[in-house]
Amino acid sequence: MKKEAKVVDAEIVETSGKAAAIPANQIIDLSRALPDGRTSLVLDFDKVTGYTLLRCEKEAKKDDASIVVPALSQVYQAHVAAIAADVKYDDILAxxxxxxxxxMIKTQGFLLGTGSQGQVD
Known part of the structure; x- marks a missing residue:
């Protein structure tokens, strides 16, 4: 039985000198611009590694020591989102x-594996 690839809306985004297709559901159009002038955030979760997640958890627990399940903590999610979007943590909070x-919804979906990441079933 042959599997068919799902077609996903995508935008070509320049990352580290090479073009990459980012699924449209990972692009957030902002209601107001970031301090650097950007009007959208690209959540590139492909650049997040296990090292990244552990570093984000450590930083999040400095801000909120009561975190039990990091993936459900908005502090942790904000740290992960900042890395994925290549912005400062404070930019996410602002x-x-x-x-x-x-x-936070997109990031939590990524962390829990419930978000649509443009994967083929």
Missing amino acids: LSAKDFTAV
Whole structure:
């Protein structure tokens, strides 16, 4: 039985000198620009490694020592999102509530494996 690849809306994004297709569901259009002028965030979870996640957990626990399940903590999610979007942690925290919530939902989906990452079934 042959598997068919799903077609995913994608945008070509320049990353580290090479073009990469980022699924449209990983791009967040912001209601107001970041301090650097960007009006959207690209959550490139492919650049997140186990080392990244452990470093983010360590940083998150400095901010909130009561974290039990990191993937459910918005502090932890914000650290991971900052790495994935290549912005400062404070830039994530300074997003409008609507934008912050959208970023947290995408990040939590990635962390829990419930988000659509453009994978082939």
